[in-house]
Amino acid sequence: MERRELGPSGLSAPVVGMGTWQTLDVHDAAGEGRSHAVVSAALEAGTTLFDSSPMYGEAERVLGETLAGRRGEALVATKVWTADDHEAERQIERALAFYGGLVDLYQVHNLLAWPERLATLEELREDGRVRALGVTHYSPSAFGELEQVIKSGRVDAIQIPYNPREREVERRILPLAGELGLGVVVMRPLGGGSLARREPSAEQLAPLREFGVETWGQALLKWVLSDPRCTVAIPATSRRERATENAAAGSPPWLGSAERELVAELAA
Numbered sequence: 001m002e003r004r005e006l007g008p009s010g011l012s013a014p015v016v017g018m019g020t021w022q023t024l025d026v027h028d029a030a031g032e033g034r035s036h037a038v039v040s041a042a043l044e045a046g047t048t049l050f051d052s053s054p055m056y057g058e059a060e061r062v063l064g065e066t067l068a069g070r071r072g073e074a075l076v077a078t079k080v081w082t083a084d085d086h087e088a089e090r091q092i093e094r095a096l097a098f099y100g101g102l103v104d105l106y107q108v109h110n111l112l113a114w115p116e117r118l119a120t121l122e123e124l125r126e127d128g129r130v131r132a133l134g135v136t137h138y139s140p141s142a143f144g145e146l147e148q149v150i151k152s153g154r155v156d157a158i159q160i161p162y163n164p165r166e167r168e169v170e171r172r173i174l175p176l177a178g179e180l181g182l183g184v185v186v187m188r189p190l191g192g193g194s195l196a197r198r199e200p201s202a203e204q205l206a207p208l209r210e211f212g213v214e215t216w217g218q219a220l221l222k223w224v225l226s227d228p229r230c231t232v233a234i235p236a237t238s239r240r241e242r243a244t245e246n247a248a249a250g251s252p253p254w255l256g257s258a259e260r261e262l263v264a265e266l267a268a
Contacts, residue, residue, distance in 0.1 A: 162187075189234070
């Protein structure tokens with residue numbers, strides 16, 4: 001699997017990672033067993049970046065338990081998400097405990113209190129407990145503020161939504177990230193699952209076969225990752241076979257402009 005840098009941090013990330021929203025928020029032994037199996041399948045397929053957050057319920061804990069004994073095989077991206085300083089400290093200490101005292105990419109979720117949170121994370125980076133810093137937001141209404149943070153020079157990566165139906169980031173955010181060499185983590189590459197529910201026919205996907213595309217989900221991931229400004233896409237899944245399928249989309253050859261246009265038309 002091809003690897004790309006998570007911005008100036010020098011962290012090398014697989015181009016297909018895995019999100020944990022909802023899928024790893026489980027509360028019983030059976031659910032945890034299924035989650036462990038999915039993460040293991042992803043690791044075996046070459047996916048090593050896993051993204052979580054304290055707002056994802058039990059996902060941070062479940063991911064940490066799944067990676068016990070395999071922490072060296074994974075890059076962990078997580079987030080801090082609160083306006084309260086004491087709660088922020090609690091969230092960070094819990095996450096560090098889950099992941100062996102190290103978070104590879106620590107992000108300020110939805111830009112909440114980002115000046116204060118980045119100050120704390122910068123100290124942790126100096127201490128070697130955090131390797132790279134990032135910020136996230138899902139809404140175009142916040143992209144002006146996101147641009148301000150990018151220009152501050154304080155972050156190594158951003159996390160934004162991007163898929164054939166959500167392309168607002170193409171106007172200013174992706175060009176700026178590319179200009180400054182930031183890592184770009186793509187949330188919602190499958191539109192939160194909505195794009196994957198209506199699959200084109202095998203005949204419609206036929207022109208993409210030579211690019212290693214066998215499924216519609218892979219076509220959507222390839223569409224994102226064929227933009228060289230995008231570092232890693234983080235689809236979530238609760239199925240082992242889907243984790244393996246997703247990982248396979250993280251290798252070249254990449255789509256050209258005509259193939260990306262075809263995927264966009266099929267997604268319309």
